[in-house]
Amino acid sequence: MKATALEKIQAALPGAACQMALEAVVVEVRPEELAGTLTRLKEDPACNCGMLLDVTAIDYLDYPHPPPQAARFQVVHTLRNWQDNLLVQVRTPVADPDVGLTTATGLWDSANWGEREVFDQYGIRFQGHPDLRRILNHWQFEGHPLRKDYPIDRRQICTETDSLEKEIRARLAEKGVDDATLKDINTEVMFLNLGPSHPATHGAIRILAALDGETILANVNEIGYLHRGFEKTAEQRTYNQIVPLTDRLNYCSSMLNNIAYVKAVESWLGVEITERARFMRVVLSEFYRVLDHLVCCAAFMVDIGGLTNYWYLYNEKEDAYDFISRLTGARLTSSFTRIGGMYRDFYDGWQSDLESHLRAIEKGISDALKLVATNRIFHDRTQGVCIMPAAAALSYGFTGPNLRASGVPFDLRKDAPYYGYEAFDFTVPVGSTGDVYDRMMVRFEEMAQSISIIRQAIRHIPEGPVNVADPQVSLPPKEAVYNSIEGLANHFKLVFEGVKTPPGQWYDSYEAANGELGFHFVSDGSGRPYKLKVRPPCFYTMGGFHKMVEGSMIADAIINLSCINIIGGELDR
Amino acid sequence: MALGLEATLGDTVITTKLDAIINWGRQYSLWPYVFGTACCAIEFMSAAASQHDVSRFGAEVVRFSPRQADLMLVCGTISYKQAPILKRIYEQIAYPKWVVAMGACASSGGIYDNYCTVQGIDTIIPVDIYISGCPPRPEAILDALIKIQEQIKGESVLQERHKEYRGILD
Numbered sequence: 235m236k237a238t239a240l241e242k243i244q245a246a247l248p249g250a251a252c253q254m255a256l257e258a259v260v261v262e263v264r265p266e267e268l269a270g271t272l273t274r275l276k277e278d279p280a281c282n283c284g285m286l287l288d289v290t291a292i293d294y295l296d297y298p299h300p301p302p303q304a305a306r307f308q309v310v311h312t313l314r315n316w317q318d319n320l321l322v323q324v325r326t327p328v329a330d331p332d333v334g335l336t337t338a339t340g341l342w343d344s345a346n347w348g349e350r351e352v353f354d355q356y357g358i359r360f361q362g363h364p365d366l367r368r369i370l371n372h373w374q375f376e377g378h379p380l381r382k383d384y385p386i387d388r389r390q391i392c393t394e395t396d397s398l399e400k401e402i403r404a405r406l407a408e409k410g411v412d413d414a415t416l417k418d419i420n421t422e423v424m425f426l427n428l429g430p431s432h433p434a435t436h437g438a439i440r441i442l443a444a445l446d447g448e449t450i451l452a453n454v455n456e457i458g459y460l461h462r463g464f465e466k467t468a469e470q471r472t473y474n475q476i477v478p479l480t481d482r483l484n485y486c487s488s489m490l491n492n493i494a495y496v497k498a499v500e501s502w503l504g505v506e507i508t509e510r511a512r513f514m515r516v517v518l519s520e521f522y523r524v525l526d527h528l529v530c531c532a533a534f535m536v537d538i539g540g541l542t543n544y545w546y547l548y549n550e551k552e553d554a555y556d557f558i559s560r561l562t563g564a565r566l567t568s569s570f571t572r573i574g575g576m577y578r579d580f581y582d583g584w585q586s587d588l589e590s591h592l593r594a595i596e597k598g599i600s601d602a603l604k605l606v607a608t609n610r611i612f613h614d615r616t617q618g619v620c621i622m623p624a625a626a627a628l629s630y631g632f633t634g635p636n637l638r639a640s641g642v643p644f645d646l647r648k649d650a651p652y653y654g655y656e657a658f659d660f661t662v663p664v665g666s667t668g669d670v671y672d673r674m675m676v677r678f679e680e681m682a683q684s685i686s687i688i689r690q691a692i693r694h695i696p697e698g699p700v701n702v703a704d705p706q707v708s709l710p711p712k713e714a715v716y717n718s719i720e721g722l723a724n725h726f727k728l729v730f731e732g733v734k735t736p737p738g739q740w741y742d743s744y745e746a747a748n749g750e751l752g753f754h755f756v757s758d759g760s761g762r763p764y765k766l767k768v769r770p771p772c773f774y775t776m777g778g779f780h781k782m783v784e785g786s787m788i789a790d791a792i793i794n795l796s797c798i799n800i801i802g803g804e805l806d807r
Numbered sequence: 808m809a810l811g812l813e814a815t816l817g818d819t820v821i822t823t824k825l826d827a828i829i830n831w832g833r834q835y836s837l838w839p840y841v842f843g844t845a846c847c848a849i850e851f852m853s854a855a856a857s858q859h860d861v862s863r864f865g866a867e868v869v870r871f872s873p874r875q876a877d878l879m880l881v882c883g884t885i886s887y888k889q890a891p892i893l894k895r896i897y898e899q900i901a902y903p904k905w906v907v908a909m910g911a912c913a914s915s916g917g918i919y920d921n922y923c924t925v926q927g928i929d930t931i932i933p934v935d936i937y938i939s940g941c942p943p944r945p946e947a948i949l950d951a952l953i954k955i956q957e958q959i960k961g962e963s964v965l966q967e968r969h970k971e972y973r974g975i976l977d
């Protein structure tokens with residue numbers, strides 16, 4: 235399978251150097267070949283990479299070994315062909331960031347925000363980008379924080395919020411609203427700003443809409459209000475110390491991030507976790523997926539005015555904290571995984587606790603659904619609203635439930651299975667039109683599927699250790715640390731220096747509650763990542779938000795925002 | 808801050824009696840404005856939900872307009888990009904007002920000691936109570952509420968709190 239992926243891409247790109255890095259085919263190209271290569275990868279039916287998952291860059295300034303290239307920067311495009319499960323990374327050296335590269339915005343819409351982020355964080359320009367400006371940092375920021383010569387503690391004050399006036403006018407012009415219409419008294423356009431601190435935004439997002447009556451003519455969004463420097467902070471920490479940071483990405487399903495993160499490190503290390511740890515991760519992943527969807531559905535119900543449903547759903551999540559805090563010691567920020575396994579095993583009697591929570595959740599879901607499933611008001615309010623066609627969803631890099639609601643049956647658990655997901659019996663629900671209703675109902679159905687996976691896993695979970703017995707990876711048992719010098723030295727080295735990873739660059743992804751959560755690492759061989767980039771599913775969903783809401787009513791935009799489940803921590807990192 | 812009549816009365820027995828009545832009223836009808844940005848806001852949701860029930864302390868009327876609130880709860884990380892908004896909203900709340908910094912991030916920047924995170928919201932606006940934890944448990948929020956109530960008990964309409972305060976954005 236892997237060989238064929240490599241052969242396929244190599245056949246399509248005869249001149250380029252291709253190799254494998256984990257699941258991905260890596261193509262190295264020269265800057266002038268980039269545009270051609272990307273076009274080829276997208277349009278050649280053999281490659282058919284319909285999705286641009288992520289764009290990021292690497293600054294090799296401080297790389298301790300001879301860096302893999304002469305130029306200081308490298309830009310990496312990560313593409314996916316979802317039908318055939320092909321993952322392709324295109325790496326391009328950039329000698330002069332002010333010249334940069336050609337933009338990929340003409341090929342995929344997701345390139346727009348992806349390239350803006352690279353520009354913001356690394357200062358690499360993309361020629362031909364329609365709107366290249368900062369996205370995560372504020373407009374008064376100077377310099378580019380992810381460059382290695384930017385000190386992590388150089389803080390810059392922002393005194394004023396960006397007006398976004400230029401952007402909204404440009405968007406209006408794009409939609410064919412000219413100045414004459416703007417000035418005409420009968421078609422006077424009203425500008426409405428929502429957020430970043432507004433109850434409807436569920437966090438810190440800013441939505442600026444140009445309204446004709448209640449209809450949205452044009453919309454631009456600003457994010458970055460919760461940018462917390464995850465990636466720069468991670469470069470200073472050992473691999474295991476990053477686990478608590480991942481909790482705070484999507485804080486509604488912290489454990490999913492923990493698992494996705496350690497899985498990415500383990501796959502590069504080549505560590506095979508124990509059978510029991512694998513089952514634990516499946517159980518906990520699915521449980522957190524349910525919890526995440528519960529919060530999303532509950533918040534959505536509040537926004538359409540169904541407060542009762544909120545209590546049915548949210549109270550179950552609140553109850554589940556009993557199980558979680560008993561297991562992990564914390565309610566929200568679990569930090570439960572370690573490279574090579576888990577922090578600890580389940581406690582005695584976990585099965586019955588978990589089962590009673592599952593029953594309660596099922597009851598909550600069915601109570602909530604009873605109120606809405608055949609409710610005319612609910613249907614009128616959500617069906618045919620804020621439609622996202624499949625082609626556009628792919629082009630904007632949607633993944634997870636939002637993509638499946640548009641009818642694309644792509645789910646990493648099915649299409650690139652890990653942790654033995656192929657052995658579980660479950661289906662991937664898909665929507666038919668990609669409207670708000672579909673996005674909601676896909677989530678409801680996914681909860682049922684996840685609960686069924688959990689029950690299957692509980693039945694088959696084997697006994698055994700939860701950490702691999704590899705002294706390079708896992709901490710030794712406490713008795714060894716206290717009673718033997720080898721154990722002590724081993725413990726000391728792992729804690730202070732971290733788990734050492736072989737030098738290289740890799741990408742690994744996981745089906746998180748919101749979609750494909752990817753981690754892109756560069757290792758210099760030490761116990762800390764040289765670079766760590768998160769591919770957050772929310773970021774690209776939000777990048778397509780204007781596409782969904784333009785032409786709809788302002789009240790529809792509100793419910794659309796809650797049904798796509800934007801989580802600030804993951805969006806802005 | 809003096810409301811009106813008592814300003815001319817000065818520090819007399821009438822004022823102190825008035826203080827007692829006004830403070831009693833303020834103590835048990837705090838209307839929170841939740842400035843929720845991150846993970847801590849999820850724990851506030853739990854504090855407001857049935858199990859912990861913040862209404863037992865008279866603070867369940869969560870307002871979404873700063874004009875109608877008097878207790879600002881800052882739940883979550885504040886970045887420099889967010890800071891001017893935090894300040895603006897604080898200024899929009901009418902006097903008297905109190906501020907709670909919930910969680911490590913709001914109190915000190917928390918685990919984010921880096922280029923984009925404000926190292927404690929008390930560099931932007933004056934803070935009355937800090938809650939430790941990452942995130943704090945809902946009980947800790949209730950505890951902070953009780954502390955604010957106790958603080959209010961000792962206040963006087965004649966004193967203006969935080970008059971001298973100057974933040975980095977002032």
Ligand code: SF4
Nearest residue numbers: 846847910911912941
């Ligand atoms: S204190 Fe912790 S839980 Fe609260 S916002 Fe900060 S990181 Fe999140």
